[in-house]
Amino acid sequence: QQQVKQSPQSLIVQKGGISIINCAYENTAFDYFPWYQQFPGKGPALLIAIRPDVSEKKEGRFTISFNKSAKQFSLHIMDSQPGDSATYFCAASNAGGTSYGKLTFGQGTILTVHP
Amino acid sequence: KAGVTQTPRYLIKTRGQQVTLSCSPISGHRSVSWYQQTPGQGLQFLFEYFSETQRNKGNFPGRFSGRQFSNSRSEMNVSTLELGDSALYLCASSLRQASYGYTFGSGTRLTVV
Numbered sequence: 001q002q003q004v005k006q007s008p009q010s011l012i013v014q015k016g017g018i019s020i021i022n023c024a025y026e027n028t029a030f031d032y033f034p035w036y037q038q039f040p041g042k043g044p045a046l047l048i049a050i051r052p053d054v055s056e057k058k059e060g061r062f063t064i065s066f067n068k069s070a071k072q073f074s075l076h077i078m079d080s081q082p083g084d085s086a087t088y089f090c091a092a093s094n095a096g097g098t099s100y101g102k103l104t105f106g107q108g109t110i111l112t113v114h115p
Numbered sequence: 116k117a118g119v120t121q122t123p124r125y126l127i128k129t130r131g132q133q134v135t136l137s138c139s140p141i142s143g144h145r146s147v148s149w150y151q152q153t154p155g156q157g158l159q160f161l162f163e164y165f166s167e168t169q170r171n172k173g174n175f176p177g178r179f180s181g182r183q184f185s186n187s188r189s190e191m192n193v194s195t196l197e198l199g200d201s202a203l204y205l206c207a208s209s210l211r212q213a214s215y216g217y218t219f220g221s222g223t224r225l226t227v228v
Binding site: 034042095099 | 157158164171207216218222
């Protein structure tokens with residue numbers, strides 16, 4: 001029940017295209033859903049996050065769509081650029097409860113954006 | 116504003132040895148979490164500290180331990196190293212008592228030979 005399932009494992013997109021990464025969770029106690037971006041040799045960097053009281057959040061070219069009833073959320077990267085090539089992780093936690101620092105991560109998606 | 120600083124960046128140890136990794140959180144951040152990242156298991160939560168108290172612990176053996184000091188700096192220790200402990204160990208810090216907005220360091224790459 002603690003798992004977060006992420007798909008696809010890898011994604012190739014042309015410059016200017018839309019990248020879409022999906023995640024599904026089981027634990028209904030999760031109340032915080034962040035997305036992280038990781039470049040080789042670096043730690044994950046927080047991109048954008050959403051709480052279940054909203055269905056969509058947009059920051060620049062990055063949008064999270066959230067479907068509470070389906071227990072799914074997704075990251076959309078509009079106008080994808082070669083500099084977006086990285087590994088993306090979705091995560092979830094019961095941040096308002098007792099998960100104290102524990103993020104449950106998906107397995108990651110390696111995004112490659114071709115020029 | 117300095118980010119989360121982890122030292123050392125790289126470490127090579129022999130099976131059976133022990134190792135201590137250090138993490139300096141962002142100034143003012145009081146919550147520090149540790150994660151292990153491997154290609155096979157992904158990112159797995161080790162433990163979290165807030166105001167020198169361990170509030171949460173993941174499913175790792177007792178060989179993995181940690182502590183937090185009064186200045187919020189944290190250390191994690193792995194005793195009796197095994198080959199399978201080879202991983203990137205990541206530290207993350209957050210300003211809030213609740214678990215939002217964690218900022219990660221660049222990690223310590225531990226290789227056990």
